[in-house]
Structures are given as structure tokens and as C-alpha cells.
Amino acid sequence: MRLLLRRDLVCQQAVELVTDYLEGALSRRARRRFEAHLAGCPHCTEYLAQMRETIRLTGRLEPEDLTPQQRDEFVELYRRWRSEQE
Amino acid sequence: MEADGDLLLRLRAGDERAFVTLVERYQEQMLRLATSFVPSRAVAEEVVQDTWLALLRGLDAFEGRSSLKTWLFSILVNQARTTGSREHRSVPVADPEPAVDPARFDASGSWADPPEHWVEAVESRVEAGKLADCIRELMDELPARQREVVILRDVEEMSSEEVCSVLAISDGNQRVLLHRGRSRLRQLFEDAFGGVR
Numbered sequence: 001m002r003l004l005l006r007r008d009l010v011c012q013q014a015v016e017l018v019t020d021y022l023e024g025a026l027s028r029r030a031r032r033r034f035e036a037h038l039a040g041c042p043h044c045t046e047y048l049a050q051m052r053e054t055i056r057l058t059g060r061l062e063p064e065d066l067t068p069q070q071r072d073e074f075v076e077l078y079r080r081w082r083s084e085q086e
Numbered sequence: 087m088e089a090d091g092d093l094l095l096r097l098r099a100g101d102e103r104a105f106v107t108l109v110e111r112y113q114e115q116m117l118r119l120a121t122s123f124v125p126s127r128a129v130a131e132e133v134v135q136d137t138w139l140a141l142l143r144g145l146d147a148f149e150g151r152s153s154l155k156t157w158l159f160s161i162l163v164n165q166a167r168t169t170g171s172r173e174h175r176s177v178p179v180a181d182p183e184p185a186v187d188p189a190r191f192d193a194s195g196s197w198a199d200p201p202e203h204w205v206e207a208v209e210s211r212v213e214a215g216k217l218a219d220c221i222r223e224l225m226d227e228l229p230a231r232q233r234e235v236v237i238l239r240d241v242e243e244m245s246s247e248e249v250c251s252v253l254a255i256s257d258g259n260q261r262v263l264l265h266r267g268r269s270r271l272r273q274l275f276e277d278a279f280g281g282v283r
Binding site: 011012015016018019025043044046049051054059063065066070074075078081082 | 102208275
């Protein structure tokens with residue numbers, strides 16, 4: 001790892017660091033090197049933006065509504081459990 | 087949106103509607119997660135039902151040391167593992183799987199075939215209602231282990247610690263699976279929406 005960090009990053013290495021970067025899991029040194037690469041590389045900057053957008057889109061998924069039948073089944077499950085309690 | 091903690095209080099007080107609200111909130115991703123452990127959708131549905139029953143039965147004993155969501159998904163994964171015939175190997179991490187197809191880089195490791203723009207296209211080309219279905223379809227294309235982590239981290243927005251605890255995996259594995267899952271999903275978005283200028 002050390003040896004690798006002495007050189008400048010290339011794009012193929014930078015894309016493998018994106019998650020560690022977003023997770024805050026890079027050392028300060030590795031982070032600086034990653035950001036230095038981004039500053040000179042529009043493609044990797046775009047790539048990072050796309051990874052962020054991927055996370056954002058996934059996070060926007062809202063649960064699907066239950067069908068009326070499913071809803072009835074769960075109400076029944078609940079009532080069955082309640083009656084076991086008594 | 088009512089907080090899980092408030093729903094838990096109402097549930098303990100015997101409020102049936104609080105139960106239905108919780109089911110509505112987590113059912114879909116629970117089912118998606120269970121599906122990756124068991125052989126069929128029908129079995130996954132059973133696992134999810136058993137999980138809800140286990141939650142109700144455990145209500146009194148639940149001490150709230152973890153969040154309700156973490157507890158719920160932990161029960162689910164345990165039930166699914168017990169039921170599942172699928173071997174759940176713990177070593178996906180050794181096989182190398184690059185975030186981006188190596189053919190897209192030149193010999194020096196620089197982009198030869200750079201990422202196509204797709205971010206703007208997603209919103210303009212897909213109706214809001216259909217976007218969710220599209221994201222669901224793309225997520226279903228992920229390998230099971232990666233999908234599990236992406237669901238918990240990025241859909242359910244759990245912390246990495248919570249995900250490690252729910253899936254009983256190490257932090258290192260969690261991060262590798264997250265990286266591969268997100269990277270693959272990014273590629274799927276590019277495949278679906280890229281190439282429009």
C-alpha cells in the first residue's frame with residue numbers, strides 16, 4: 001500500500017478508492033492523493049459524482065404499498081398473536 | 087413520518103395500526119433481503135411472516151440496545167439463514183472484481199472509454215413513478231451478497247456497524263461488498279441511461 005501511495009494515482013486505482021473515500025476510511029495521506037487526482041481528472045470527478053448519484057437514487061426508494069389482501073393478512077397475524085396472549 | 091420508537095411504544099400498548107404501519111415500512115426490503123437467502127419467493131414470504139411474529143413475541147424482551155430496525159432485520163437474517171438451503175459462503179472477498187471493466191482503461195491505467203453521462207438523463211427520461219421500478223429492477227441484478235449490503239446501507243440507511251451486526255460480517259467484508267454493489271449499480275445506471283448528450 002505504501003509503495004502505491006508514493007506514486008500518483010491512476011484512474012483505474014482511483015475508482016477502487018471511491019467507497020473508502022465516501023466512507024471516510026482513507027488515511028489523510030491517501031485522501032489527499034485521491035483528491036489531488038480528482039482535481040486533475042474530469043472523468044474521475046464525473047465518476048465520483050455518478051457514484052454519489054447512485055447512492056442518492058437507491059436511498060430514494062420508498063416502500064411499496066401493501067395490497068389490501070396483504071394488509072388483511074397482517075392484521076389477522078396480529079390478532080392471532082393477541083389472542084395467544086390472553 | 088412517525089419515528090420507529092413511537093411506533094414501538096404504540097405497538098407495546100396494543101395498537102394494531104402501529105403494527106400495520108411498521109409492516110408497510112419494512113416489508114418490501116425484508117422480502118427482497120430474505121429472497122437472497124432462500125430458494126423461492128414463497129419461502130421468503132414465510133420467513134418474513136415468521137419474522138413479524140417473532141418481533142411481536144419478543145416485544146416485551148426487546149431492550150432497545152439496538153434500533154428497532156436493526157433488531158427486525160437481525161431476526162429476519164437469522165430466520166432466513168436457518169430456513170435457507172442456499173449455502174451462504176463467507177468468502178466472496180478473495181475473488182477480485184474490479185469496480186470498472188479493465189478494458190475501459192489504457193495501458194497506463196487512465197480512462198480510455200470514460201464514464202458516459204447519465205445523471206441528468208435519469209430524471210428527464212424516466213417518469214417519477216417509473217423510476218422506482220427501474221431502480222428495483224437494477225438492484226435485482228446485483229449478486230445476492232452485494233444486494234444485501236446495498237439494501238441495508240443505501241435503501242434502509244443503516245450505519246456500517248449496524249449492517250455488520252445484522253449480516254454477521256466483518257467491517258472489511260461489508261465495505262468490499264458495498265463497494266462492489268455500488269460500483270456495479272453505477273454501471274447498470276450507465277448502461278440503462280448513458281450515451282445521451
